[in-house]
Amino acid sequence: xARRPLADRLRQHRLAACLPWxxxxxxxxxxxxxxxLAAPFVLLYLAASWAFFLLAAERQEAGAYAGKYAIDEARxxxxxxxxxxxxxxxxxxxxxxxxxxxxNHDHVQIVYVTILLLLFGVPFEAREGPGRAAAxxxxxxxxxxxxxxxxxxxxxxxxxxAPLLAVAWERTWSGGSAASFxxxxxxxxxxxxxxxxxxxxxxxxxNVAVWYLRSYTPAFHLTALVVGFVAMRYLIAPGGAARAxxxxxxxxxxxxxxxxxxxxxxxxxxx
Numbered sequence: 001x002a003r004r005p006l007a008d009r010l011r012q013h014r015l016a017a018c019l020p021w022x023x024x025x026x027x028x029x030x031x032x033x034x035x036x037l038a039a040p041f042v043l044l045y046l047a048a049s050w051a052f053f054l055l056a057a058e059r060q061e062a063g064a065y066a067g068k069y070a071i072d073e074a075r076x077x078x079x080x081x082x083x084x085x086x087x088x089x090x091x092x093x094x095x096x097x098x099x100x101x102x103x104n105h106d107h108v109q110i111v112y113v114t115i116l117l118l119l120f121g122v123p124f125e126a127r128e129g130p131g132r133a134a135a136x137x138x139x140x141x142x143x144x145x146x147x148x149x150x151x152x153x154x155x156x157x158x159x160x161x162a163p164l165l166a167v168a169w170e171r172t173w174s175g176g177s178a179a180s181f182x183x184x185x186x187x188x189x190x191x192x193x194x195x196x197x198x199x200x201x202x203x204x205x206x207n208v209a210v211w212y213l214r215s216y217t218p219a220f221h222l223t224a225l226v227v228g229f230v231a232m233r234y235l236i237a238p239g240g241a242a243r244a245x246x247x248x249x250x251x252x253x254x255x256x257x258x259x260x261x262x263x264x265x266x267x268x269x270x271x
Contacts, residue, residue: 001202004032004041008134017104017192017193018191018192018194018196018197018202019191019197020123020127020187020188020189020191020197021055021127021190021191022191022192022251026161028150031196032246035122037128038122038125038132038183039121039122039124039125039126039130039133040125041116041125041130041133041137042117042121042125042133043122043176045101045102045117045137045176046114046117046118048102049104049110049113049176050101050110050114052102052103053071053107053110055106056071056075056076057069057070057071057106057107058070058071060070060106064171065105065106068107068108069107070105070106070107071103071105071106071107071170072106073105075182076103076172077172078096079093079096079100079103079174080096080100080103080172080173080174081093081097081098081100081172081173081174082094082096082144082171082172083148083149083152083153083168083173084167084169085147086146086150086153087153091146093124093149097138097141097142097145098138100174100175101138101141101174101176101178101179102135102176103174103175104174104175104176104177105172105174105175109175110175111176111207113175113176113177113180116177116180116184117176117180117183118156118182119182120184120187121133121137121180121183123187124183124186124187128186128192128232128238132236133183134188135227136179136182136228136231136232137176137179137182137183138179139182139227139231139262140177140178140179140181140182140183140185140186140223140224140227140231141176141178141182141224143223143224144178144181144182144219144221144223144224144225144227145173145178145217145220146219147223147227148216148219148220148223151219152165152169152216152219154167154170156168164214164215164216165216167215167216168207168215168216168219173220177217177220177221178220178221178223179224181201181205181221181222181224181225181228182224182225182226182227182228183228184201184225185198185201185224185225185226185227185228185229185230185232186228186229186231186232188201188229189228189229189230189231189233190232190238192262193232196231198225198229201225202225205218205221205222205225206218
């Protein structure tokens, strides 16, 4: 008996409802050779970010990035986002948000962003198309910066004057990590039951914040996660490759579980 395709087996798994695109929408995996055509935006972003980082980063012997390879923030200051600029220079802050996602500040961040985008960004773009992936990448970056920035304006220095908030106010913000979480939220939104996957992503960010970041960074990441989820769950219908596949499929011809289709009956043996 021929083995059913992987997509069909996934739809029959008990966790299928919690995974994205297991309702039959979206094009199937077409192999590594076609990956550049399936996810050109994410791959071009990673190529550009790595090229810039390898050319600009140097090993830091002192400061916040001591012992790491990092970019010179003073050199690229006009391209980096600062929260106070939302109030004192809004046009400059918005322009910085276009360039800042490409400027990952140290080697830990760019490796982390690469892993997240390969795991979640590439599948999302392959299913939904490069246009939506790019729009959500930059859109969730803008939303995260504005929400986290406005929140910090409201709580610092009054009523909260905490060292963690003081650092967030003074430091620069850059890199593609917020956008990565935005695409993760959008990916979770394409599951029929999205809450387990969305909760897992949020729990992961909280865990990283407690054990490693210990900074204001989760305000950006969790905002992007929620914005990406809400946009894809409630505002944007399935499209791109998913819509194309649905258009090619005849009504009632979905590749569901075997219980969705009548079993063929064997003809009696002729004697």
